[in-house]
Structures are given as C-alpha cells and as structure tokens.
Amino acid sequence: xxxxxxxxxxxxxxxxxxxxxxxxxxxxxxxxxxxxxxxxxxxxxxxxxxxxxxxxxxxxxxxxxxxxxxxxxxxxxxxxxxxxxxxxxxxxxxxxxxxxxxxxxxxxxxxxxxxxxxxxxxxxxxxxxxxxxxxxxxxxxxxxxxxxxxxxxxxxxxxxxxxxxxxxxxxxxxxx
Amino acid sequence: xxxxxxxxxxxxxxxxxxxxxxxxxxxxxxxxxxxxxxxxxxxxxxxxxxxxxxxxxxxxxxxxxxxxxxxxxxxxxxxxxxxxxxxxxxxxxxxxxxxxxxxxxxxxxxxxxxxxxxxxxxx
Numbered sequence: 001x002x003x004x005x006x007x008x009x010x011x012x013x014x015x016x017x018x019x020x021x022x023x024x025x026x027x028x029x030x031x032x033x034x035x036x037x038x039x040x041x042x043x044x045x046x047x048x049x050x051x052x053x054x055x056x057x058x059x060x061x062x063x064x065x066x067x068x069x070x071x072x073x074x075x076x077x078x079x080x081x082x083x084x085x086x087x088x089x090x091x092x093x094x095x096x097x098x099x100x101x102x103x104x105x106x107x108x109x110x111x112x113x114x115x116x117x118x119x120x121x122x123x124x125x126x127x128x129x130x131x132x133x134x135x136x137x138x139x140x141x142x143x144x145x146x147x148x149x150x151x152x153x154x155x156x157x158x159x160x161x162x163x164x165x166x167x168x169x170x171x172x173x174x175x176x
Numbered sequence: 177x178x179x180x181x182x183x184x185x186x187x188x189x190x191x192x193x194x195x196x197x198x199x200x201x202x203x204x205x206x207x208x209x210x211x212x213x214x215x216x217x218x219x220x221x222x223x224x225x226x227x228x229x230x231x232x233x234x235x236x237x238x239x240x241x242x243x244x245x246x247x248x249x250x251x252x253x254x255x256x257x258x259x260x261x262x263x264x265x266x267x268x269x270x271x272x273x274x275x276x277x278x279x280x281x282x283x284x285x286x287x288x289x290x291x292x293x294x295x296x297x298x299x
Binding site for chain 2: 020
C-alpha cells in the first residue's frame with residue numbers, strides 16, 4: 001500500500017463510513033449470500049482505494065462507490081454463472097448467512113423473499129434493491145447501474161408487480 | 177414521481193408500501209459484530225498489499241523484459257563499418273594535425289627521400 005498519510009486517513013474514514021451499507025447492499029443484490037457479499041465489498045474497496053486519491057468531490061463519492069460496488073456484484077454473478085456452467089454445479093443460492101450467529105427474525109420468510117428477489121431479472125433486481133430497499137434516489141440508482149432514469153422507473157414498476165404476485169400475502173397481512 | 181427524492185416509496189399505494197416495508201425489514205444482512213468489522217478491514221488491507229506487490233512485480237518483470245529484448249536486438253545486429261566519407265575524414269585530420277605540420281607527419285623514410293630530392297634541386 002502507498003504510504004501517503006492523507007490518503008490513508010481518507011481511506012480509513014471512507015471504509016468506516018461505507019462498510020456496513022456496502023455489505024448490506026451487496027448482500028441484498030446477491031440474494032443473501034453473506035460470503036459473496038463480503039468478497040465483493042472487499043474488492044470494491046480495494047478498487048476504490050486507487051481512485052480515491054484522484055477523487056475530490058465528496059458530494060459524488062457515494063454514487064461513485066455504489067457504481068463500483070454494483071459492477072463488482074455483476075462481475076461476481078458472471079463469474080458464478082461461468083463456474084456453474086463449467087462444473088454443472090447447480091448449487092442453490094446461499095440464503096443462509098454463515099456469519100449469522102445472531103437469531104434471525106424469520107429465516108423462512110427471509111429465504112422466501114430472497115428467492116423472490118433472486119428470481120427477478122438483473123435490472124429489476126438492482127432497481128428494486130437500490131431504490132426501495134437501500135433508499136437511493138432514482139438518479140443515484142440510475143448512475144450506480146449506468147441506466148437511464150426512465151429505464152429504472154420501468155424496472156421498478158415491473159419488479160414491484162412481480163414481487164406483489166409472489167409475495168402477495170406480505171402486502172395484505174397488516175393492511176387488512 | 178421526483179427522481180431526486182430519496183423516499184421513493186411515498187409514491188406507492190398502501191399495499192405496495194406495506195410490501196416494500198416488510199421486504200426491507202425481513203430481507204437484510206445481519207448486523208456485523210465489531211470483530212467482523214475489524215476482520216473485513218484487515219482483509220481489505222491484505223488485498224491492497226497483495227495488489228501492490230503484484231504491481232511491483234509486474235513492473236519489474238516488464239522492465240526486465242524490455243531490457244532483454246533490447247539486448248537481444250542489439251546482439252543480432254551485424255557489425256557494419258561506417259561508410260567512408262572523404263570530407264569528414266579531411267575535417268577530422270585538419271582538427272588532429274596542427275597547421276603547417278604536414279612535413280613532420282611524414283614517416284622517416286619518406287622524409288629522408290624528400291630531403292635528398294630537395295638537396296638535388298639545390299633548395
């Protein structure tokens with residue numbers, strides 16, 4: 001690693017500021033695979049390290065980093081598809097997190113939701129997770145995924161329709 | 177629908193808003209412990225360290241490769257003598273020999289013959 005103390009300080013603050021959010025976002029985008037999420041987050045931070053030295057606009061730092069993270073998630077998913085096609089290893093998505101030693105509220109429900117989200121096409125999944133679950137604005141999510149805002153709106157609409165049909169009971173349980 | 181607004185779900189109807197709320201609540205990564213946070217940071221640093229070493233190694237290997245290629249190219253070149261150039265030779269001689277010293281530059285034998293001839297002509 002470089003020994004630029006200013007960069008080290010910035011990177012330290014950057015990791016502390018984004019670590020939990022990044023892990024949570026990657027975890028959701030990867031269908032609840034904790035080990036994969038951590039691997040992706042490590043790689044995203046390592047990639048961001050060099051760029052951070054040149055990046056001075058803190059206002060856009062989050063969007064820039066989320067774009068790196070989303071790209072790493074996609075890279076991981078591509079790698080996983082290639083690995084599966086080579087080994088014919090049709091392992092199920094790892095919904096259970098190996099780190100999850102703390103009691104989970106409802107593992108069955110989490111698994112069900114994870115499967116419903118994992119079944120969405122990639123664009124819809126990214127739009128739904130980034131906007132509805134992670135609270136990014138449409139503009140931020142569009143920038144992070146490299147898509148137009150209009151496309152994001154369309155993906156959100158379709159994702160919601162799909163999840164509504166698969167998880168209809170969740171929408172009505174407490175509004176009845 | 178305001179694209180810059182962070183709370184996008186305000187635009188949802190009640191049923192969809194509830195669905196989103198339930199999903200967000202149930203489908204989230206476990207909160208990492210302090211030890212897990214430290215471990216993650218250590219793994220990031222280790223990854224950066226490996227990358228830095230690999231970059232140095234690649235740069236060193238590339239430099240060595242270029243140097244070896246240059247050496248091989250030079251070793252393969254035939255030793256070509258420079259083409260004679262009369263004007264350049266004269267210029268070099270003029271610089272090397274002091275003005276009016278042509279006689280001293282003659283070999284001893286030629287000097288002796290010259291002396292005999294000159295004496296015969298009564299110079």
